[in-house]
Amino acid sequence: MWNEYLTIVVLFLLSLLVLYTARNSGRRRFPGPTPFPIIGNIIPPGQIWKKLAVLGQEYGPVFSLRTFGKPMLVLNGAAIAREILDVKSAxxxxxxxxxxxxLAGMDRGVLFENDPIRLRQSRKMLNIILSPRKLENYRSVMEKYVVQFLNNLLESPERFSEHIRSVPGGITLEMSHGYKIHGAHDPVIEMADITVQNFSKANRFGSHITNFFPSVADLPSFLPGMGFKRDAISWRNQAEHLCEQTYKFAKDEIAKGIAKPSMVSQALEKPEEYSEYIIKYTSTQVYSGGADTTVSSLLTFFSTMVRYPDVQRKAQVEIDCITGGDRLPLYSDRINLPYMNAVLTEMIRLYLPIPVVARVPAEDDVHNGYYISKDTLIIINLWAMLRDETLYPDPDVFRPERWLSKEYDAKLDPWGIAFGFGRRICPGRDLAEQLLFTTIACTLSAFDISPAKDDRGEAIMPSGEYTDGGIISPLPFECTIRPRSSRARELVMNAVNEVDLCL
Known part of the structure; x- marks a missing residue:
């Protein structure tokens, strides 16, 4: 009996080996590490972008991998990424x-939409609020939430990480659904945060066996290792609840005649252009697709200011020269704040929230004589691109001054890399830039950020380390946040009185 089982197993493994050999013969592929038979290349889980960057030091800016028969192409270089993803965007x-x-129902919406018609409709709908011209209509909304954030820092600075979440959350929900949040513990914000956390878990590269072997999901749930199926059901229910609740809110407000202008309200006026499916799932992803990345960047800002006090001081001096210390900076001041711009740009380069994204070709392709089959997983290592020492000298050093030099051309701009390539460029780039700049500039104008102290009065420095996942953030840290002066406190309080803070 056991001999029969052993024979079956051996024959199965031999058939896999024959199939593997057949699929790898006769085609010139990009070089890469030699895969083991059947299992292919083994890459330990955990911050995969760093491991791929190390492999790139040996195999170059583009190389191939294979895992359990699945071909992969790793793009570690920005130039080759543009050649493939921009030039051949079709x-x-x-x-x-x-x-x-x-399984978790998170594939609906613009992020994972692969139907070309629906993708085009979704991106068109996003432009209702996210185009540079339309964003001007929401500038006051943005300033309102930034001022509320500054006020929260005055009242409870130790809860800065909690306050940060309400900034992008409040802005995106008001823009997408006309919903005004009710404090940091707003039920919609909390529900949305849970959904975003679930998404990051589900989208973590290489961490779930079912993402490599989709058929595993068809096995009975009672078997060992099938806990992910229960998780997926829970995550699906939570994501659907968020989508339905926010959509219902927007429609109810419209029916009452009290709706604020929003993406949903404007899209519903054009049923011939946008189906209910497109409206529901596209609007939900305005928050889920952008809030957590912005939160990550704002947490990075506070961590960075603690670790680089000289940078903080230089930025504050520049801001004071423009405002005279008599007002908070505005987004319109950005053109006159080159060092502040450089700080933000260097943050995006060194600490981008999404280090890796992926694509698949629509058809077989040959690039520079190398074959790329349509089942190839294209791994775009943004983290490695933005730490390329041939483009950015001393790539691991936080040095904003590098962006004050004219030696860097537009192709090296971290914003142009961090927000993607080709037809999948993130449509929220302009919103992210405006929100981050306004929040950071206003915070530096009003507050000093320094290390927290332990019981002996010694500084507790942030580790500078980041989480793992589809969206990464600094590991939890503490810091001390104080108004720069009595005048700075007064400016914040005056700003609070000047805006509508009925959140």
Whole structure:
């Protein structure tokens, strides 16, 4: 009996080996580490972008991998990424949908939409609020939430990480659904945060077996290792609840005649252009697609200011020269704040929230004589691109001054890399830039940020380390936040009185 089982297993493994050999013969592929038979290349889980960057030091800016028969192409260089993803955008526009994302119902909406018609409709709908011209209509909304954030820092600075969450959350929900949040513990914000956390877990590269072997999801739930199926059901219910509740709120406000202008309200006026499916899931992703990345960048800002006090001082001096210390900075001041711009740009380069994204080609392709099959997973290592020492000398050093030099051209701009390539460029770039700049400039104008102290009065420095996942953030840290002066406190309090803070 056991001999029969052993024979079956051996024959199965031999058939896999034959299939593997057949699929790898006769085609010239990009070089890469030699895969083991059947299992292919083994990459330990955990911050995969760093491991791929190390492999790139040996195999170059583009190299191939294979895992359990699945071909992969790693793009560690910005130049090759542009050649493939920008120039050939008609081929490399599709985004792979991890099986766990599908099981959790998070594949609906613009992020993972691979139907070209629906994708075009979704991106058009996003432009209702996210185009540079339309964003001007929401400038007062942005300033309102930034001022509320500054006021929260005055009242409870130790809860800064909690206050940060309400800034992008409040702005995006008001823009997308006309919903005004009710404090840091707003039920919609809390519900949305849970959904975003679930998404990051489901989308973590290489951490779930079902993302490599989708058929595993068909196995009975009672088997060992099938806990992900229960998680997926829970995550699906939570994501659907968020989508339905926010959509219902927007429609109810419209029916009452009291709706604020929002993406949903404007899209519902054009049923011939946008189906209910498009409206519901596209609007939900305005928050889920952008809030957590912005939160990550704002946490990075506080951590960075603690670790680089000289940078903080230089930025404050520049801001004071423009405002005279008599007002808070505005987004319109950005053109006159080159060092502040440089600080933000260097933050995005060194600490981008999404280090890796992926694509799949729509058809077989040959690039520079190398074959890329349509089932190839294209891994775009943004983290490695922005730490390329041939482009950015001393890439691991936080040095804003590098962006004050004219030696860097537009192709090296971290914003142009961090927000993607080709037809999948993030549509929220302008909102992210405006929100981050306004929040950071106003915070530095009003507050000093310094290390927290332990019981012996010694500084507790942030580790500078980041979490793992689809969206990464600094590991939890503490800091001390104080008004720069009595005048700075007064400016914040005056700003509070000047804006509508009925949140």
């Amino acid at each position: 081929i490399y526009w599709s985004r792979p949908v991890p099986k766990l994302i599908e």
